[in-house]
Amino acid sequence: MKRTDKLLSGLPEKTGVLIHNPSNIFYLSGYTGEGLLLLAPGLSAVITDFRYVEAAQKQCPGFEIHAIRSGVSHAAVAHELLENAGIRDLAVEDNIITVRGMREIEKVMPGIRFSPLDFKVEKLREVKDDDERSCIEHACDITCQAFEYICGFIAPGRTEREVQLALDYKMLQLGADGLAFNTIVASGENGSLPHAVPSDREIEEGDMVTIDFGARKDGYDADMTRTVAVGQPSDKMRKIYDIVLRAQETAQAAIAPGVPTAQIDKIARDIITEAGYGECFGHSTGHGVGIDIHEEPRVSSRSDQILTPGNIVTVEPGIYVPGLGGVRIENTCAVTETGVRALCGASKELRIL
């Protein structure tokens, strides 16, 4: 079933949907420009402006493409289309639309009854089809190849920023359309910052360096973290590495259809806590990856979600010790019919560069 039909089939009869979230627009139509998507039984329309008309025609065959006219808003065009189709009920993304945006929509859509879409597109996006999975696999392949390259580049005297630039350039050279997110390179004691911004700090002999990065390909993201050592690390950091590796591998191996994501989080957290570092692992174990770098399902103690075939999630435990450093190891993993398949093939054994 087409994604748009799947969405409409989950709504009351003769209800339209107005989509603002660019990720949801892309998922439902393939369109990547600015504008709105309007769906209803017998109606599939992209409402945009002059700049994107030709692109929209190419990206979304089967959709009507409407350009706004001077003085007429996107929502007013949507209202005309709904009136022509005889649709009075409209679901909107209550998690996206602002208070101001909703007031403006209500003003130009008299007579329309609004309802919350309640994350229905995000819920569809939790389960990836084969095409989506192969886009993410491709993004992960580029990411792994770039990692092999950067292992030969990292050396004492290189700054975090130099490593970031070389890694980003390599991913683009290998065919990435862009970056999934801003690359993290955290060396030495900066490694205790889970989301460190690459700095001018020079890497030193004995440092561990955490690199969290991902390519974006055909609209889909990869997410991978590796921590490498430059020269021999201290015994303490080596021990921390072994704990994180055991937590990552054990939690990843437990991924299977029917398993609560909270259980995956617990497996990783228990290993780190029993080793005495529970206080040093202050984030959740993972998250869904797809069109957005962070999406559903969440691999968290607070989540009540159950893994299902087609989910793609990260497993990324870490230990962060202020003043000393940190280790995080992350794979993007596909939930299969029978278990799990890691999409990042790069070795997780400690690399000493």
Ligand SMILES: [Mn+2]
């Ligand atoms: Mn991640």
